[in-house]
Amino acid sequence: MxxxxxxxxxxxxxxxxxxxxxxxxxxxxxxxxxxxxxxxxxxxxxxxxxxxxxxxxxxxxxxxxxxxxxxxxxxxxxxxxxxxxxxxxxxxxxxxxxxxxxxxxxxxxxxxxxxxxxxxxxxxxxxxxxxxxxxxxxxxxxxxxxxxxxxxxxxxxxxxxxxxxxxxxxxxxxxxxxxxxxxxxxxxxxxLPKPKQRTSPIAPLKALRHRGLLTMGLMALLYNWGFFTMLGYAPYPMKLSAHELGLVFTGWGLLVAAFSVFFAPRLQARFGTAKVLYANLLGLSVVMAVIAAGVTTPTTVIVAVIVSGAFIGINNTLTTQAVMLVSPVERPVASSAYGFLRFIGGGLAPYVAGKLADATDLSVPFYLGAATFFLAIPVLASGHRLLRQAETRTDETESMEPTLTPVGTPATSNAAPVVVAVGSHDRAAAIVDAAARLARDTNSPLEVVHVRQTAVVEEQAVDTETADQARAAVTAHLDRLAAHGVRATGQILTSIGDHAAAGRVLARHADHIGARTVAVGRSPRGPVAQFAEGSLTTALTQAARCTVVLIDTDHTPRPLTTDTLTELRDSAV
Known part of the structure; x- marks a missing residue:
């Protein structure tokens, strides 16, 4: 409890x-x-x-x-x-x-x-x-x-x-x-315990043989070229003191943080990763061209740099998610390979920009930066099919969208099942047990869906649990239920970064199997995180055709309706 x-x-x-x-x-x-x-x-x-x-x-x-x-x-x-x-x-x-x-x-x-x-x-x-x-x-x-x-x-x-x-x-x-x-x-x-397997120092370079990872890495190289050209050279034409420059880049940083955390996930959910990245890179190219054209006007440079923070925040979040999602290699290896290419782009840009500025004038490096942002678009487009497949596939090996992997033997019954979705937290067993009572009262089989998430924050990603740990968690639920005579099977829902996407996949799955009810518990993440990352429960309730029940382990489970959704929008697995 x-x-x-x-x-x-x-x-x-x-x-x-x-x-x-x-x-x-x-x-x-x-x-x-x-x-x-x-x-x-x-x-x-x-x-x-x-x-x-x-x-x-x-x-x-x-x-x-x-x-x-x-x-x-x-x-x-x-x-x-x-x-x-x-x-x-x-x-x-x-x-x-x-x-x-x-x-x-x-x-x-x-x-x-x-x-x-x-x-x-x-x-x-x-x-x-x-x-x-x-x-x-x-x-x-x-x-x-x-x-x-x-x-x-x-x-x-x-x-x-x-x-x-x-x-x-x-x-x-x-x-x-x-x-x-x-x-x-x-x-x-x-x-902390060391990994069971040691990573080879050449594994990141070998990983770049995979087209999806290489394409996203090259796109990030071009993006970082433009980004660090701006970061390294924009302070000079502003003609400001150190204190004033600090205020300008603070405004820039606030937009980077806000758009990375609050807006990128929502844009991705509505328009898809590729479309948002295309528009975002085009926006950065335009902003950089504005800096180049107005390099002799400090106000123009100041405003353009601050505005660029919004585009940079979106790009940082979505590019990292895309890399993790199209890469068929382990997360740390993919991160290292991707980091190598993007940091190389960022490192070469200021050096080349300096040579160009010395040989011509200060606008030329910014025009080159605008060109690299724009060139990143066709590079990304060359891998569009891979990215789109990753967003829509249902197989586990290369899926970008959350995927479901069966655990155990499905229960044989003509009755509509009750589905319960839980995460990796200390109230999961109580939520599953409450859902089991719902299943028993309706003489329905129970399906336990364990949500296994890869957290993506800015330019880093980490699995919150291994596949073996997720399978062990589901198996523990099934063994406990079997001991009490409850018919149950299990699924692992693998989600990368996007809670709302996981909710939509769960809703489609419930519709596919003809579920009677989907039960979820209150989220430990809180309303701010729900707004930033999207709510599994909100997306599930909007997309599901069956009844969605919120399980509060201290009270009687109750259905989620349109009227109660606002009150409960901070609820998720």
């Missing part, structure tokens, strides 16, 4: 380990935006050209790209916590060294070391948070998303404030804050 506390528990009620890593995530996500407000100050103080300063991005991102090929092997060999700690320690050391040097070449070199630490950190942070969470992963994902949004939005603001004092301020600020995060991680994050 659940308690009132369980039903209203805040997603922020997490162990100290989750908070320690979340704090480190905030500082890590500040990393790129933090230095943007000080780029002109760096150029002036160190007597460097914009092209020399742009190498701050190139060294950081190219090293991150190469390191992404090996972080899976490193993490599988040394464990997630040790990888996380080493990554944090490397960032602390090289951020402090970057702040203490007196030459632009020194900063460029130390930023390369920073990139190595960043690769180790970002490859393991989401997995560590999910593994350390209590009471289900939903609250931990919300906390991670909050840390991401806070870091993106606050990074430029803090960089502007510290940069107004000295260009060294942002570097020393990151070093100090990351040192605190490192100590908290050492103190509070427990040792």
């Amino acid at each position: 659940s308690t009132p506390h369980e039903k209203t528990a805040s997603p922020f009620r997490q162990p100290k380990a989750v908070w320690a890593v979340a704090f480190a995530c905030v500082i890590s996500f500040m990393g790129i935006g933090l230095v943007d407000p000080i780029l002109p100050a760096l150029a002036e103080s160190l007597h460097a050209s914009p092209s020399q300063v742009s190498l701050l991005f190139s060294s950081y991102l190219i090293v991150t790209a190469v390191a992404m090929l090996f972080v899976g092997w490193f993490s599988s060999r040394f464990g997630a916590k040790r990888t996380l700690v080493i990554g944090l320690a490397v960032i602390v050391v090289f951020a402090a060294l970057a702040g203490s040097t007196d030459s632009i070449n020194g900063i460029v070199g130390f930023r390369a070391g920073w990139g190595l630490g960043n690769a180790l950190f970002i490859a393991t942070s989401l997995a560590v948070i999910v593994a350390s969470a209590s009471g289900g992963f939903g609250g931990a994902i919300i906390l991670y998303e909050t840390a991401l949004g806070l870091g993106i939005a606050v990074g430029p603001l803090l960089g502007g404030e510290l940069g107004a004092i000295s260009w060294r301020g942002p570097f020393f600020g990151v070093a100090a804050l990351m040192a605190i995060a490192l100590l908290a991680t050492l103190a509070f994050v427990p040792s």
